[in-house]
Amino acid sequence: MKIKENLKQNLDWYKNQSLETQLSLFGNFLEIAKILANQLMEEEVKEKAGIRYDREKPSSGRYSRWGSNPGSIRVGEEKVKIKVPRIHDNQSLITESPERYQKLRSIELPSESLMKKIILGLSQHDYQEVVKMGVESFGLSQSTVSKAFIEESTKALEEFEKRDLGLYDFIAIVIDGKYLSKENTVIALGITMSGEKIPLGFIQTTTENSKAVKGLLKDLLKRNFKYTEGILTLLDGSKGLRKAVDETFGNYALAQRCQWHKRENVLSYLSQEQQNNYRGKLQRAYSEPDYQTASRKLKEIITELMKINRSAARSLEEGLEETLTIHRLGLVEQLGRSFTTTNLIENLNSQLKKYLGRVKRWMNSEMRSRWMAAALLQIEKRMRKVNNYEKLQLLRTALKTELKIKQKKAA
8 A cells, every 4th residue: 555655646746647748757757767666676575575464474584674764766867765665684683775776776867769669658558568668777677577566567657647637626727828948838737725736737839829728728628627616717818828718618717817917018018118107007006905996097097098008008908807807706815916917837937947948959849848847747846835725715615606606515
């Protein structure tokens, strides 16, 4: 059971990704290396100390399980933390780590040909072949690994790939387009009722390509992304994003357009001197917690802008009501800091730039996707919960009321 629990902790994020993202993540190899390292060491422990809680022990009970210590393996240039099991020799009274741990301390990244075999195995759902290739990449011959290990690891990978998003209770999804490493990329970030930020997936396209974005969202539904309790969608104002959201989630979604994007779009029409003045005015208007007050002040700004720059005025007027969704729900003071802009995803984007900036030359789209997904995996581990996540039940109740979703009756 502990092996499965260990795997679950290590693979939670990875198993939520689409097959395409999982294939890309495999190129980084960190999580797969962790799985195989755990399995290989556990197999050695079984050979010496036997199956946990089994009365029949090999070598007349000479060896015993002796807990674990923190350790690490190096995969390429990355250091990966793992738990290292300990084995106690009841004759010599010496406690040691598995011999395989030393062999696993330095693992080269898979060769190009080996990686192709691994990806082919995953794409064909040939998990046994994936495990064999993974073992080979450790520098171990397949003959040194038992059939039981192959079968156990195969099951772990299969379970790992098929895990769905139904295990999470999502309240919001942030969708944003960024220009990363010379490519337009749309990223989706889910927010759970417990305030966790879960990177859901990405696609190389522009925010105006509603068909491609819809494909990304449909993939989430295939993995049981739940939205019928009501979902808040935070968008940058792109018509393509809005169309994809409407066609995917229908009447179960309520859009909050990013106030920051709206403000910057308006200011882009103005001179530098005018920008300094209206940046403050717009910020003060959006900072009003009361919906009626904020709406009135913004409409007054539209009237002012009509006299000096009609393009700026029309930019503010377009979709204005959707920038006030959280205001209309009466939740600015509780959740406005996190849910009135797409800033939830900005920290993710800035860290992605750092990761992707390490690559001087992109060979192809597959390489870009591998790095992108690998970066998301590492960043997700360090992401903090949203501010005031304890108040998210208020948002769920407000969404149900606004969208006219019937409350579930208590059993």
